[in-house]
Amino acid sequence: MRPKPVKPKGGQESVWDYPRPPKLEEVTKTIEVYFNGVLLVRSARTYRVLETSHPPVYYIPQDDVAMEYLVPSDRTTYCEWKGRGRYFSVQVGDRMEQDAAWYYSDPIGRFGPIKNYLAFYAHKMDKCLVDGEVVTPQPGNFYGGWITKDVVGPFKGVEGSFGW
Incomplete structure (x- = not known):
């Protein structure tokens, strides 16, 4: 059962106005990701994926990521819209967070522009900013x-949101 959407105020978006299937949108806002005292990401050349009922997911070019802290993972997943997802763990010093970032090496259709761009789980990082x-x-x-x-x-x- 679809919940009652919160009415957006000036300058806000409702995730219930985002489309399904999702859309890809270029973003020029500055995205930053920090982990264990290290700035892993600073980029203003990102994309976001907008899908009904979901807050935006930001995808960052690897050129703007401190890749020396990312460790390839064996984990894979599949998204019906974007294809096979692959993962990286993040390790800075003695601290590691498993499967903290993901990417699509061969994205489907209109998601081609995010090929090899990385998305990070905010709950696994110390701080993510937009x-x-x-x-x-x-x-x-x-x-x-x-x-x-x-x-x-x-x-x-x-x-309770499983069926949304």
């Missing part, structure tokens, strides 16, 4: 959306 605003991770720790003050829900991932 234009200086610290994001809130999408609930449930399964999806990788980033919630900012510009986006209203309710968001898939909360208890």
Whole structure:
């Protein structure tokens, strides 16, 4: 059963107005990711994926990621819209977070522009920011959306949202 969407205020978007199938959108906002005292990402050349009931997922070019801290993982998943997902763990010093970032090496159709771009789980990082605003991770720790003050829900991932 679809929940009642929160009505957006000026400058906000409702995730219930995002399309399904999802769309890809270029973003020029500055994206930053920090882990164990290291800035892993600073980029203003990203994309975001917008899908009904989900906060945006940001995809970052590997050129803007400190790749020396990423360790390839054996984990793979499959997205009906984007294809086979592959993962990296993040290790900085003695601290490691398993399967903290993912990418598509051969994305399907209109998602071609995010080939090999990385997305990070905000709940696995110390801090993720969009234009200086610290994001809130999408609930449930399964999806990788980033919630900012510009986006209203309710968001898939909360208890009881399996059938949305």
